[in-house]
Structures are given as C-alpha cells and as structure tokens.
Amino acid sequence: MGTKFSAVLIALLLVGLTATPLSILWAAEGSNVEGSGFSLFDTESIKGFDENKVAKDPICDRSKRPMITKVEPDEAKPGDRVVIKGENFGTKECFHGVTFSAASGKKIDYKYVNESTIEAKVPDAKPGMTFVIVVAGGGSAQSKPLLIKSK
Secondary structure, eight states, X not given: OOHHHHHHHHHHHHHHHHOOOHHHHHHHHTOOOTTOTTGGGTOOOOOOOOHHHHHHSOXXXXXXXXXXXXXXXXXXXXXXXXXXXXXXXXXXXXXXXXXXXXXXXXXXXXXXXXXTEEEEEOOSXXXXXXXXXXXXXXXXXXXXXXXXXXX
C-alpha cells in the first residue's frame, strides 16, 4: 500500500472514531483540501459583493495574443526612449509591462499610449543585441533584435 493511501485510510478511521471532520485531519497533515477555502487557516473569508467595483473591473481579451511589428529606433543608448508598435496590446488596465532581454529583472519605465503603441526607456544594460518583450492580457510578444549602444 502507498503512503498516501495509508494516510487516507487512517484519516477515515479517525473520522469514524473521533467525529473529527476530515478536512481538519487533512489540514493538520499539511495537504490542500479542495473547496475548504480559508476555513482551515482561521482566516476570515472575503464577504460581500460590491457591484460598483465589479462594474469598473477591466475585461481583458485573453484570446488576442500581442504582436510587435516594429521598434523604433533599432539602435539606442541606455536612457533613450524607443517606440514599440504592434497589435493587441489591449487596454491600459490589461497591459502588464515591458522587459528587455539584456536587462531581465530590471523595472522598465514605459508609457502606454494606446493598444498598438508603447514608449519605453532603454535600461542601463551591457551594450549589444537585445529583444524587447511586451506582456499583455493575451500573452507576451518578442521583437526583432534591438542594438543597445554604449553610453
């Protein structure tokens, strides 16, 4: 018998003998109990419904993948601004960000112009080729290489 099966069998027996709910026994074991919500962690669940908040929530179209068609200029120095042109960047609320492959993990300053145009500041990165990556509600897109020149 497997360890998981044995643990379940013991839990079932304990439920019968102690009248302890099965969800509490499983939570004590450290496993996730489907459908138990916050009740296992002595945390109050979210209550109520705010119709105004729901009405203001953006509806992001996840079926339209973004695509970068052009980055201008194709050569830039750190601190310069580049214009990213493309399709399906979504609304401002659904647009997640811009990254440069040569500076992964760095926060990139960008300005959302519209669903097909983003302006971004080239990060302080090692000179050489890099890719610009946009992340939107429908996924991510990568540009053709961009040359980062030395300062």
